[in-house]
Amino acid sequence: MSDFPYSDRFTVNRVLPERGRPREEVLAELREMAQAEDPTWETGKVSGTMYCGDHEHYRFLDEAFGLFAHVNVLQRDICPSATKFEGEIIAMALDLMHADAVTDGQPVGMVTTGGTGSIIHALLAYREHAAKHRGITRGNFIKPETGHPAFDKGCHLFGIELRTAPIDPQTTQVDVDWVANNIDANTIAIMGSACNYGYGTVDPIPQLGELALSRGVGLHVDGCLGGFVLPFAQELGYDVPLFDFRVPGVTSISADNHKYGYALKGASTVLFRDKAYRNAQYFFLPEWSGGKYHSPGIEGSRSGGLIAAAWASMVQLGREGYRSYAKAIFETAFTMQDAVRSHPELTIMGSPTFCFAFRSDEFDIYHVADAMKPKGWRFNGQQYPNAIHMAVTRPQTQPGVAEAFAVDLAAAVEYAKKKNAAGEAPISAAVYGGVPGGMTEEAAQFIEGFMEQMLDTQQSLPPL
Numbered sequence: 143m144s145d146f147p148y149s150d151r152f153t154v155n156r157v158l159p160e161r162g163r164p165r166e167e168v169l170a171e172l173r174e175m176a177q178a179e180d181p182t183w184e185t186g187k188v189s190g191t192m193y194c195g196d197h198e199h200y201r202f203l204d205e206a207f208g209l210f211a212h213v214n215v216l217q218r219d220i221c222p223s224a225t226k227f228e229g230e231i232i233a234m235a236l237d238l239m240h241a242d243a244v245t246d247g248q249p250v251g252m253v254t255t256g257g258t259g260s261i262i263h264a265l266l267a268y269r270e271h272a273a274k275h276r277g278i279t280r281g282n283f284i285k286p287e288t289g290h291p292a293f294d295k296g297c298h299l300f301g302i303e304l305r306t307a308p309i310d311p312q313t314t315q316v317d318v319d320w321v322a323n324n325i326d327a328n329t330i331a332i333m334g335s336a337c338n339y340g341y342g343t344v345d346p347i348p349q350l351g352e353l354a355l356s357r358g359v360g361l362h363v364d365g366c367l368g369g370f371v372l373p374f375a376q377e378l379g380y381d382v383p384l385f386d387f388r389v390p391g392v393t394s395i396s397a398d399n400h401k402y403g404y405a406l407k408g409a410s411t412v413l414f415r416d417k418a419y420r421n422a423q424y425f426f427l428p429e430w431s432g433g434k435y436h437s438p439g440i441e442g443s444r445s446g447g448l449i450a451a452a453w454a455s456m457v458q459l460g461r462e463g464y465r466s467y468a469k470a471i472f473e474t475a476f477t478m479q480d481a482v483r484s485h486p487e488l489t490i491m492g493s494p495t496f497c498f499a500f501r502s503d504e505f506d507i508y509h510v511a512d513a514m515k516p517k518g519w520r521f522n523g524q525q526y527p528n529a530i531h532m533a534v535t536r537p538q539t540q541p542g543v544a545e546a547f548a549v550d551l552a553a554a555v556e557y558a559k560k561k562n563a564a565g566e567a568p569i570s571a572a573v574y575g576g577v578p579g580g581m582t583e584e585a586a587q588f589i590e591g592f593m594e595q596m597l598d599t600q601q602s603l604p605p606l
């Protein structure tokens with residue numbers, strides 16, 4: 143699909159139109175775009191992103207959203223429902239993360255707009271908590287290299303020094319000794335993923351917890367991806383290591399409702415072992431001429447619709463619903479991993495579960511991505527080393543998808559071998575593959591252009 147498939151089909155709005163259009167006409171235009179785009183992932187060949195993929199569930203969430211979409215949850219006096227929804231989302235998520243095991247704090251949480259939102263709120267909480275209780279003015283935070291870029295973004299925004307720990311290339315887990323050697327008097331917190339985005343592997347959280355406790359720093363567990371699926375897999379008896387509040391030393395956890403919580407996009411939960419962390423980042427401006435202002439997080443106005451839909455998803459599915467989806471996802475992921483392992487040219491990285499990455503020592507793995515792309519497969523790409531990953535979601539659990547993966551993968555391996563023998567470079571490596579020597583001026587310009595394309599309507603216009 144081109145980036146601008148609609149520019150010759152619909153009016154390009156470069157200015158606010160003087161006269162509005164009939165609602166039905168606007169809706170027809172929206173429907174046409176949605177109907178053109180949904181089939182790309184409905185096949186089950188797209189990694190991640192459409193975690194639920196069930197239109198019936200989406201219609202249910204849309205109705206829940208529609209009832210409260212226009213409500214600003216900052217004004218609680220006119221929407222006590224938001225207090226019920228937000229409080230219950232937090233309580234249910236705390237329950238899922240075994241906050242009942244906490245004896246050294248008062249567990250609390252907050253609902254944010256996404257994984258990045260949860261992560262940056264946790265970073266702000268650690269910064270403010272460390273300033274208040276330890277007098278730290280320029281703190282540092284340690285993440286494994288595999289930790290999500292949201293941590294880099296948050297540290298950048300809040301003036302926190304980021305220290306990046308290497309990972310063991312075999313297990314893809316963080317080098318705990320490196321973390322231990324790099325904690326100092328200004329370390330506000332460290333983190334581990336459960337699981338990380340790139341390889342789907344879980345860092346050794348109990349070891350990190352011990353370290354955090356012994357050195358008096360916080361430990362954030364990034365469960366944005368795994369937070370709403372790994373606990374159910376644990377309940378089902380799959381081999382998933384401990385990563386939640388049962389681990390001493392874990393002081394905060396992020397878990398995205400809008401991923402495996404099957405909520406609408408724009409909802410995540412961040413949980414704290416003790417309310418002193420969360421409350422440290424509250425914002426008050428009592429002397430403002432516009433009135434006494436306070437907000438529990440970074441956002442100002444927030445839509446009640448997203449909170450209502452996230453709540454609705456949780457209570458409608460219940461543990462039973464989440465468990466049954468987790469089982470189907472895990473079984474599908476293991477079937478797909480078996481297909482990968484059946485090719486000696488391919489290597490699965492670390493010991494992943496529902497999200498797995500694979501690479502090859504015999505050819506550039508992006509040849510495999512190239513061969514599978516025309517068949518509708520869309521993987522996420524890694525670099526250093528080049529690898530591709532599949533985050534298995536509900537669309538992959540449809541009948542026939544794992545089987546199609548095995549067939550198409552076998553053909554792709556043959557294709558890759560031929561291309562490699564011919565000395566040809568893969569096509570998709572230009573976008574996903576490692577840039578030798580790191581970021582070049584050309585690569586920076588390419589990325590800037592890519593973002594401009596997303597934001598600047600002029601790009602889609604024919605020349606004047």
Ligand SMILES: Cc1ncc(COP(=O)(O)O)c(C=O)c1O
Nearest residue numbers: 256257258290337338339366367
């Ligand atoms: C492990 C992990 N953490 C954080 C994030 C960031 O989440 P979001 O894109 O919702 O901001 C992601 C996104 O895929 C993720 O996989």
